[in-house]
Amino acid sequence: MIRTDGNGNSVVHVATGEQYDVTIGKGLIGRVASFVPSLEKVSRVAVVTDDVVEGLFLGDVTDGLKRAGFEVSAFAFPAGEPSKNIHTFAAVLEHLAEHRMTRNDMVVALGGGVVGDVAGFAAASYMRGCPYVQVPTTMLAAVDSSVGGKTAINLQAGKNLAGAFYQPSAVVCDIDCIAALPSGEFANGMAESLKYGVLCDAGLFDDLGDNPRDHLQELIARCVNIKRRYVEADEHEGGLRKFLNLGHTFGHAIEKCSGYAVPHGSAVAIGMVMAARVSASRVMADQALVDRLARALESAGLPTSTDIPAEELAWAAQSDKKRSGDTVTFVLPKTIGNCELVDVGVAELGGVFETACQK
Numbered sequence: 001m002i003r004t005d006g007n008g009n010s011v012v013h014v015a016t017g018e019q020y021d022v023t024i025g026k027g028l029i030g031r032v033a034s035f036v037p038s039l040e041k042v043s044r045v046a047v048v049t050d051d052v053v054e055g056l057f058l059g060d061v062t063d064g065l066k067r068a069g070f071e072v073s074a075f076a077f078p079a080g081e082p083s084k085n086i087h088t089f090a091a092v093l094e095h096l097a098e099h100r101m102t103r104n105d106m107v108v109a110l111g112g113g114v115v116g117d118v119a120g121f122a123a124a125s126y127m128r129g130c131p132y133v134q135v136p137t138t139m140l141a142a143v144d145s146s147v148g149g150k151t152a153i154n155l156q157a158g159k160n161l162a163g164a165f166y167q168p169s170a171v172v173c174d175i176d177c178i179a180a181l182p183s184g185e186f187a188n189g190m191a192e193s194l195k196y197g198v199l200c201d202a203g204l205f206d207d208l209g210d211n212p213r214d215h216l217q218e219l220i221a222r223c224v225n226i227k228r229r230y231v232e233a234d235e236h237e238g239g240l241r242k243f244l245n246l247g248h249t250f251g252h253a254i255e256k257c258s259g260y261a262v263p264h265g266s267a268v269a270i271g272m273v274m275a276a277r278v279s280a281s282r283v284m285a286d287q288a289l290v291d292r293l294a295r296a297l298e299s300a301g302l303p304t305s306t307d308i309p310a311e312e313l314a315w316a317a318q319s320d321k322k323r324s325g326d327t328v329t330f331v332l333p334k335t336i337g338n339c340e341l342v343d344v345g346v347a348e349l350g351g352v353f354e355t356a357c358q359k
């Protein structure tokens, strides 16, 4: 459910084991503390960010936290997916220890999905878990990565191979930050937003095509509310939550094989079109679905194909986390608004990727 608070912010309550609110509105960046419950035991706050977001919003966030009475430290690492590794993770942990953070003190993840995943995993691990707050500044982080408690880093073998399920204490999304995003980064967030439409909401899929930057608060709240439903029903991904991986088995392989030159949102966009092609080849969907999905993604400024050879992608997909024994789970769209989980044998992966890559 989406409610509106007294100040016009949209609020989505996430009722996982640890419950929290996602608050979406204007001008929130300097008031993060006012959206976090139970702060009485917190005295120190460590803001983790990247070196692009540092120059944009770190001052506002730290000033607000200091005004609220906290001792504040900051740690910024180089922006981008290549930083989502064990060295950055270790450096964040060392920062928390050097600043004498206790298990009651709080981490603030200020930035996009990379910051959220690394800082969230550090919060999950530091002293076996300290509270953290997600402050998403990209569209992708606003609609997806800041909600649901998946945290992770990449290993040499692939994407998100080490991590934890660890819910934040609050998510505070200032749409003024999202409005300031360059178009390429906004587009990456549109891929995950359109994903929700393909999964379960054809109306959202259409509405996202209608000048989304003019309706940011409403659209972000609708996306978060959809993610909430999957996460509440299946917090640790035993079944239903697997649907949120639409486009990701292909997408993670594209990211890895490109040396992370293809950003996550763009890889998911290509991956969703690949999934639709595989659906069509199995007569689960028609070609019109492939074309409609590709058109929507292209209109949002996203790529829909890659030149990486199918066999390289199939090889990378074998180390995907969604592999279980000798099968890999794919999410295949049937219509806009309806998808199915399909297990594919590892021996069939080559053929699936050949089909997926046919333009």
Ligand SMILES: NC(=O)c1ccc[n+]([C@@H]2O[C@H](COP(=O)([O-])OP(=O)(O)OC[C@H]3O[C@@H](n4cnc5c(N)ncnc54)[C@H](O)[C@@H]3O)[C@@H](O)[C@H]2O)c1
Pocket: 050, 051, 052, 053, 056, 079, 080, 081, 084, 111, 112, 113, 114, 115, 117, 137, 138, 139, 140, 141, 144, 145, 146, 147, 148, 149, 150, 151, 152, 160, 177, 178, 180, 181, 182, 185, 188, 189, 192, 263, 264, 265
């Ligand atoms: N945990 C989850 O559930 C989940 C879900 C989806 C994606 N992810 C992960 O999220 C990551 C992708 O996140 P992303 O797309 O936000 O990438 P990102 O964190 O790398 O951010 C993209 C770029 O935008 C910059 N930036 C951030 N906010 C900005 C702003 N307001 N204005 C200008 N520049 C800004 C960043 O510095 C960075 O250079 C991937 O690692 C992906 O695996 C996780």
Ligand SMILES: O=C(O)C(=O)C[C@@H](O)[C@H](O)[C@H](O)COP(=O)(O)O
Pocket: 144, 148, 150, 152, 159, 160, 192, 237, 241, 244, 245, 248, 321
């Ligand atoms: O929250 C989820 O569940 C998701 O799958 C959201 C995805 O968009 C996200 O990219 C996630 O990190 C992928 O999950 P993974 O378990 O395959 O790493």
Ligand SMILES: [Zn+2]
Pocket: 144, 192, 248, 264, 268
């Ligand atoms: Zn994703």
